[in-house]
Amino acid sequence: MKIAVCIKQVPTREWQPRLNDDKTWIRDQDASFEMNEPDAYALEEALRLKEKHSGEVVVCSAGPARVAQVIREALARGADRAIHVEDDGLASADGFVTSQALAAAMKDEQFDLVLTGLQSDDQGFAQVGVILAEKLDLPHATIIMEVQAESGTLRVKRELEGGWFQWVAMPLPAVLTIQSGINQLRYATLKGIMAAKKKEIKKVGLPSLAAGASAGKQKIVSLYLPEKAKKTQLIPGAPAEAAKELVRRLREEARVIA
Amino acid sequence: MILVIAEQRDGRLNRATWETIAGAQQLAGQTGAPIAVLVPGANAGGAAKELAAAQVKEILTLEHAALEPYTPDGYTAALQAAIAELSPAHVLLPHTYQTRDFAPKLAARLDRALVTDVTGVKAAGSDAAFVRPMFQGKLTADVVPLGPAPHFVTFQIGAYRADQAARGQSPAPVRALSVNVDAGAIRERPEAPFQQARQAVDLSQAERIVSVGRGIKEQANIAVAQQLAEALGAEIAASRPICDAGWLPMERQVGSSGQTVAPKLYLALGISGAIQHLVGMKGANTVVAINKDPDAPIFEIADYGIVGDLFEIVPAIIEAVKK
Numbered sequence: 001m002k003i004a005v006c007i008k009q010v011p012t013r014e015w016q017p018r019l020n021d022d023k024t025w026i027r028d029q030d031a032s033f034e035m036n037e038p039d040a041y042a043l044e045e046a047l048r049l050k051e052k053h054s055g056e057v058v059v060c061s062a063g064p065a066r067v068a069q070v071i072r073e074a075l076a077r078g079a080d081r082a083i084h085v086e087d088d089g090l091a092s093a094d095g096f097v098t099s100q101a102l103a104a105a106m107k108d109e110q111f112d113l114v115l116t117g118l119q120s121d122d123q124g125f126a127q128v129g130v131i132l133a134e135k136l137d138l139p140h141a142t143i144i145m146e147v148q149a150e151s152g153t154l155r156v157k158r159e160l161e162g163g164w165f166q167w168v169a170m171p172l173p174a175v176l177t178i179q180s181g182i183n184q185l186r187y188a189t190l191k192g193i194m195a196a197k198k199k200e201i202k203k204v205g206l207p208s209l210a211a212g213a214s215a216g217k218q219k220i221v222s223l224y225l226p227e228k229a230k231k232t233q234l235i236p237g238a239p240a241e242a243a244k245e246l247v248r249r250l251r252e253e254a255r256v257i258a
Numbered sequence: 259m260i261l262v263i264a265e266q267r268d269g270r271l272n273r274a275t276w277e278t279i280a281g282a283q284q285l286a287g288q289t290g291a292p293i294a295v296l297v298p299g300a301n302a303g304g305a306a307k308e309l310a311a312a313q314v315k316e317i318l319t320l321e322h323a324a325l326e327p328y329t330p331d332g333y334t335a336a337l338q339a340a341i342a343e344l345s346p347a348h349v350l351l352p353h354t355y356q357t358r359d360f361a362p363k364l365a366a367r368l369d370r371a372l373v374t375d376v377t378g379v380k381a382a383g384s385d386a387a388f389v390r391p392m393f394q395g396k397l398t399a400d401v402v403p404l405g406p407a408p409h410f411v412t413f414q415i416g417a418y419r420a421d422q423a424a425r426g427q428s429p430a431p432v433r434a435l436s437v438n439v440d441a442g443a444i445r446e447r448p449e450a451p452f453q454q455a456r457q458a459v460d461l462s463q464a465e466r467i468v469s470v471g472r473g474i475k476e477q478a479n480i481a482v483a484q485q486l487a488e489a490l491g492a493e494i495a496a497s498r499p500i501c502d503a504g505w506l507p508m509e510r511q512v513g514s515s516g517q518t519v520a521p522k523l524y525l526a527l528g529i530s531g532a533i534q535h536l537v538g539m540k541g542a543n544t545v546v547a548i549n550k551d552p553d554a555p556i557f558e559i560a561d562y563g564i565v566g567d568l569f570e571i572v573p574a575i576i577e578a579v580k581k
Contacts, residue, residue, distance in 0.1 A: 013472075013530070016553060017396045026393070095362065095372070118358075123392050124533075125374050130330070130362035139445035140330060142359045159515060160451055161355050163508075169447040179515075181502030215404075217371035221382055222400040223392070226555065232547070232563045242564045243574030246546065249562060254544040256466065256523035257490055257579065 001055035001149065003046045004109065005079065006102055006116035006128065007039040009063055009070040013121075017225070024220045025092050035070040038117025042178040044185050045147055046115050047078045053149065056080045058109065062101040064088045068201065075196035076188035082201040083109075089206070095127030096217045102128070103135035104207035111173060113154070118143050118177040129177035140175040141168045145182050260286055261346035261408070262314075263337065264297040265354055267328075269304030274352035274413075276420035279312050281413045282350050283424055284379045288386055291347055294318055296340060296435070298333065300326045306432045313426040318344075319434050324441040330360040331444040337364055339437035346408045348386075353412040365410045371403035372410040375533070377417040390414075394532045395555035415514070416537050459493070459509045466492035466523040469512055469539070470500055473528015473549060473568055477505045482572050483527055489579045492523070497535045513538035527568050531556030548572070 011031040018027045035043075046057045059074040061067050062085040071082045085101045093101070106114070114136070119126035126142075133140035145165065146157035155169045159179050188196075233249070235242045250257045260282050265272040275295075282293045292315035297306045302319035310317050320340055324332035337360075341349065351357045353375050365372035378389035380400055387400040388411055403409035461467060468487040474480060480494075487494045494510060501511040512519055513535040524542035529535060531547075531554055539545070540559055547560035548568050557563050564571055 011393065013394070015393075015396075017393060019397075026397070096366070099366070121394055124394070125362075125372075126358050127362040127365075127372060127374060130359070131366040134334075134363045134366040140363070141446065142330075143355055158359075158448075159355070161514065162518070163516065164451050164453055166451040167449040169449075170445050181498065217404050218373055219402050219404055220399045221387055221402050223397055224399075225553075226391070226395065226398045226558050228558045230545075230559055230561055232557050232560045234552075234557075234563045234565065239566060239570040239574045240577075242566070243571055244578045246562055246564060247575060247578040250523065250544070250546070254523070254561065256544050 001049060001053045001112045002058070002110070003049060003055060004058050004060050004106055004111040004114045005039070005043045005046045005074070006060045006114065006132070007043060007070055007074055008036040008061065008117075008120045008122070009033045009067045010036045010120055010122040019223055023223055025223060028091060033066060033069060035073055036117055036120045036122075038119060038178060038180045040117075040185055041180050041182050042115040042117050043074050043077060043079065044183045045178055047186070048183060049113070049147065049149060055112075058083060058111070060102055060106055061085070062093070062098050063090045071201055072196055073188060075199045076192040077186060078192060081199050084201055084203050085206060086203050087206040094123070094216050094218050095125040095131055097215075099128050099131035099135055101206055103132055105204050107136060113149065113172060114138070114175040115178055116175075118179055129175055133175035136175065138173050138175050139170040140177070141170065142177040143179045144176045145179050147176065259344060259346045260289070260291045260293045260348045260350060261341070261344055262293060262295045263349060263351045264295055264305060264309060265352055265356055266297060266299055266302065266305035269301035271305040271308055272352065272354060273420050274354055274415050275309065276312075276423045277415070277418040278350050278352045278413045279309070279314065280418035280420070280422040281376070281379060283313065285348060285350070285386055288379065288381050289347065294344065294346070296320055298325050298336065299328070310429040310432055311425050312430065313424040314430050317430050317432045319432065320437065321434070322437060322439060322441070324439045324444060327448050328356060329444050329446040329448060330363050331446055332441065333360040334363045334367055335439040335443065336437050338367055339439055340435055341368065341408060343435070343437070349408045349410045351410070351412045353414050357412050361410060361412055368408075370408055370410060371405055372412070373401050373403050374412045375414045376411050377414050391533050394530065395536070396553065414533065414537070416540060454508075461493055461495055461510065461512065461517045461519045464493040464519065464521050466490050467495050467512070467519055467521045467542075468492045468525045468527065469495040469497065469529060470506070470527045471497040471529030471535075472499050474500065477503070479569070480505055482569070486525070486572050486576050489576045490523070490525070492525070495519070497529050497532070526556050526560070527572065529556050530554045531558070
């Protein structure tokens with residue numbers, strides 16, 4: 001089974017937002033980056049499918065040169081090779097541009113299965129996997145919590161809202177967006193890190209905007225810190241005093257504890 | 259025209275549709291466009307009748323074999339045909355799991371812009387800008403869709419209140435739409451939805467909830483949160499990553515994929531406040547956040563906050579409660 005996993009590099013969870021001068025994007029140079037968490041689960045699922053059915057896992061990522069960091073990490077965890085669509089403009093690209101870049105780089109590979117995380121922790125569109133399915137003319141399912149792939153057919157458990165699920169069958173090849181928590185992640189071993197150095201990373205450029213291709217479909221006109229919905233009473237002081245004061249206010253002001 | 263795509267199953271309307279109508283009415287206030295609501299799927303009549311109370315120009319029903327049961331192929335084909343007939347300027351949808359499954363495909367099929375997870379509408383010159391969270395809620399963006407109409411927009415659950423949607427003087431007219439699509443071309447074969455396990459814990463009825471997030475760091479530390487819950491007479495709950503890790507059972511998860519709660523007191527320990535969590539608990543009466551990061555989004559909706567080390571603060575709260 002030939003499996004593609006699309007991964008994105010996003011700012012770390014600890015990253016404190018800083019904006020560029022015209023306040024339409026973040027200051028990339030101040031950020032530290034990591035693999036988008038849902039994509040890490042997609043990678044793990046691909047590695048498990050390969051262990052079960054044999055085959056190949058190919059990591060695909062669209063982004064600037066710095067993306068090589070998460071590609072190397074994916075190779076160290078066990079992916080066989082990688083395709084990197086490299087362009088500085090992809091750092092802030094919308095879901096259409098990213099999907100288009102990935103689709104162009106992937107279409108001749110004839111993958112049996114394409115996996116990606118359900119959304120990214122940066123822009124959070126939750127669009128790339130589904131648009132990619134449309135661009136590659138493949139069936140898809142989203143927010144997947146279990147994957148069964150046997151002899152040319154696929155049966156997947158799709159998460160619905162509020163604790164409901166649904167099994168969906170479809171022919172291969174297909175595209176799935178993977179929900180966080182579908183499996184337990186593995187980490188790279190020293191052996192894996194050494195082996196990754198010899199694995200192929202194929203670099204390709206952005207497809208030129210030929211007839212029928214899309215330019216960006218949305219523009220961030222302003223990026224800013226969220227406005228507070230409530231006025232938070234921040235309680236200062238050492239832990240013991242702050243705790244005492246909080247309990248007093250919960251009893252006397254909010255009246256929510258006895 | 260602003261076209262709202264309703265979500266219903268067997269005549270039962272998803273209430274998030276009303277929230278999207280409230281968003282559509284705000285957008286219509288800027289663009290002056292009339293609003294139509296399209297109700298796809300079998301037995302659309304029931305939901306259509308309910309939605310006719312809204313202050314909108316008309317309700318359209320769309321029943322077709324390709325729409326039952328729900329599949330992304332079927333919905334994309336049928337809605338593509340409906341949109342071709344109606345030529346709307348905007349197509350608005352609630353940001354449900356079902357919308358997330360087909361809307362990007364539909365927008366890509368038509369090669370049109372799709373702005374997802376929107377929480378508000380603003381004027382940006384002559385255009386409408388859509389407000390949405392980015393970077394896990396650490397930042398907010400005003401986004402303008404580009405290119406020809408229609409522009410697709412999905413509204414975050416809870417961004418508008420269902421009762422904000424204006425009702426009309428008299429019921430809106432209901433009209434049946436028909437489309438010509440090939441149900442045989444559908445590739446996905448869905449089975450019936452099911453609930454994994456009967457939920458033994460009904461957090462929606464809890465008066466007080468102590469909820470833990472990534473800040474709890476390791477499984478052994480759950481005990482200190484449990485002690486606080488006992489001291490307060492509260493149920494213990496968690497954000498998704500904690501349940502994914504197996505530190506608490508899935509049935510104690512609060513958020514879009516877990517339970518929706520509305521307790522008198524919600525005490526969030528080490529929860530940053532990603533939007534998927536906030537949608538499950540923002541109906542809480544009093545929210546307390548304890549987090550080491552003063553910029554954590556949870557403080558945007560907290561009534562009381564303490565910035566600091568929860569491992570120092572929580573034992574102190576337990577002590578203070580017992581006095």
